[in-house]
Amino acid sequence: MAGVSGTGDVQPHRSHRSRQSGPSAKKKSKSDKRKRDISDEKKHNPKAFAFSSSVKAKRLQSRATEKEQRRLHIPTIDRSTGEPAPYVVVVHGPPQVGKSLLIKSLVKHYTKHNLSEVRGPITIVSGKNRRLQFVECPNDINGMIDAAKFADLALLLIDGSYGFEMETFEFLNILQVHGFPKVMGVLTHLDKFKDAKKLKKTKQRLKHRFWTEIYDGAKLFYLSGLVHGKYPKREIHNLARFISVMKFHPLSWRASHPYILVDRFEDVTPPERVQLNNKCDRNITLYGYLRGCNLKKGTKVHIAGVGDHSLAGVTGLADPCPLPSAAKKKGLRDRDKLFYAPMSGLGDLLYDKDAVYININDHLVQFSNVDDENGGAARKGKDRDVGEVLVKSLQNTKYSIDEKLEKSFISLFGRKPNVSSKANNLNGIDEIVENINGEELGQYQSRGENEADGSDEGTGSEDSDGSASLEQDHAAKKDATLTSKEGLEEENGNASELQPPLKDNVEEKIEFHDGRLRRKAIFGDDIDDDLKDLDEDDEENEDDGDNLSFSGSYSSEEDGEDQKTDGDEMGNVSKWKESLVERTIPKQNTNLMRLVYGEESASHSTNSVDEAHHSSEDEESEDDEFFKPKGEGNKKLREGLGSGHVNAEDCSKFTNHANLKKWKEVEIVESIRDRFITGDWSKAASRGQVLETGSDRDDDDVYGEFEDLETGEQYRSQEAGDAGNDAIHKENDSSIEERRLKKLALRAKFDAQYPFY
């Protein structure tokens, strides 16, 4: 039996440390010192500089390898001369995610200037030796493809409160095909989370997903919310610093091809030419920084969305936004120009499509709105000058005539409702519901009609009951949300057909959220489940009081799984493309011919199978008649320019593909074989005669009419034969004989010259 003693053990007190300094410190004698030296010598350990801890050793080893790798890394050749062109930062994200706001905040950070709107590329000086060009990526596939071509850095904005949307994955996929540039994620709308714990979890989940899609450790920034309608200064500062020090490696294809991101353009066609013919070919001057390598005069250039053109000339211009080191100040009043945004109205000059505007301070302008607010009250009651009234009315106009015209349209034929444009509209739900019910509505309907509930549809009567109010409206909208989803499927034929699951583990779900149609990316794989587990673990840990960092709880096993899923995703690129192509096709222009005459007739079909069929038919008919009416040729030309030649050198230029012979066909090859020195000349001659008459060999008996030069015999067609029998007999036999001998002599001469044939 073990007993437990009641008294505790008496612990010995630790002895005091002897003092090393001060008056009470023991003075070291010389002999002591000598003794210590000897003992040091004795202690000398040959392994003194070897590691004693495995962790330290590991760290040392990894550092050495890293250094070695850095040494081995081949330096990139920078062939650019002079100042490097600004790096292009493409800001991408689904609609309303905060792209413009981010650009505005970044511009404000770098230049201390407020940007009123984001239009076209915005160039800013971000450091002593660096300039950046911000571009907002358009919300359509074609725009994304263009943006992927010139982006040096892509900022992918993600609505944190909603999650990933398909736009992000589509853009990532497009980037992959264009030689992946640097990519950074930015989470916005995080202020919508009220629960801090939920916010933390969502951040983790999104970060994980982002890492899975790009690479482990890809940078993801969080913008926690809005302060005075802008992103917090601190966060923008961090993001800006990150961009400023980022290393950009030139992509090899881009480094060997010249390209320009146009930041402004001018139409320099002589006005009289435009007056004479409004649709004349225009001369355009494009301005932008040249990147890649040098551009030669006369080179063919491709303008995205326009086509291939030849360059009339290239001129070097003064840098509109020079680096601070390179800028030469002319006077004291000259300040550094830290930005250049000709299309956005930043700075003193604003360039439009066809005009240049000069910015004048408000106090210098007589009738500006600001002055009006101050002076308006003082001048109350007084009649205004006619000119002033005119100016005021112009100032009050919200939309220019161009904009009004752009928004209006004449509906000649039944049109498909444009879902995407309506989705941007808050009233979109109502409109879609009405379209589902098969009604054609005009564009300019009164809001009252839109607000009328289902029973009022068609009558156009206003909702007279004021108390029918919000609740009903809300209910109606809810219904609308449900029906609109079904309706969308109906409209698209079959939604699942049109939008196949892009990856095995990523699916697209269309839904209304925050008043607009969104394409949510849903992940079917177990990564999110892992994360859920992870979250749960995390929760437990938190409960235990352990504050494990995220990376700490991320095991290597999970790493492996992630990599596996990565691999799977890469293998599904073609599925991505299917969807992209489907969504790009509707962007093609409406075919007016089809609208007027209905479906295209079979003869004009662009279907490749049909095309093949028709081309074979054409060949047959070609045999029948040699000469074709002019229209026929055009028809062939149209076919020649069909979908089969999409990859031709230049789709925009006139190429008569129909006139090109199909040299691969055996018959055509055979027909010219005997015309060469190795062939049978006699055959060639006879065939040549046949070809000249434009008939086939089989038809010779019926229509053929030729003279065999070898034998001197003459063949005539039946009809011709009857008519000209006498003529043949009358022909001089001696002359025929003479010709034949001449020919034989020639042949003998040739044989003598080339005995080997």
Ligand SMILES: Nc1nc2c(ncn2[C@@H]2O[C@H](COP(=O)(O)OP(=O)(O)OP(=O)(O)O)[C@@H](O)[C@H]2O)c(=O)[nH]1
């Ligand atoms: N609450 C909140 N609102 C935000 C945040 N970011 C942007 N917004 C708001 O979202 C709206 C859309 O912002 P924009 O910058 O115009 O978005 P966008 O992506 O440029 O929109 P489009 O150009 O139409 O695609 C603005 O009203 C912003 O104030 C955010 O983090 N939190």
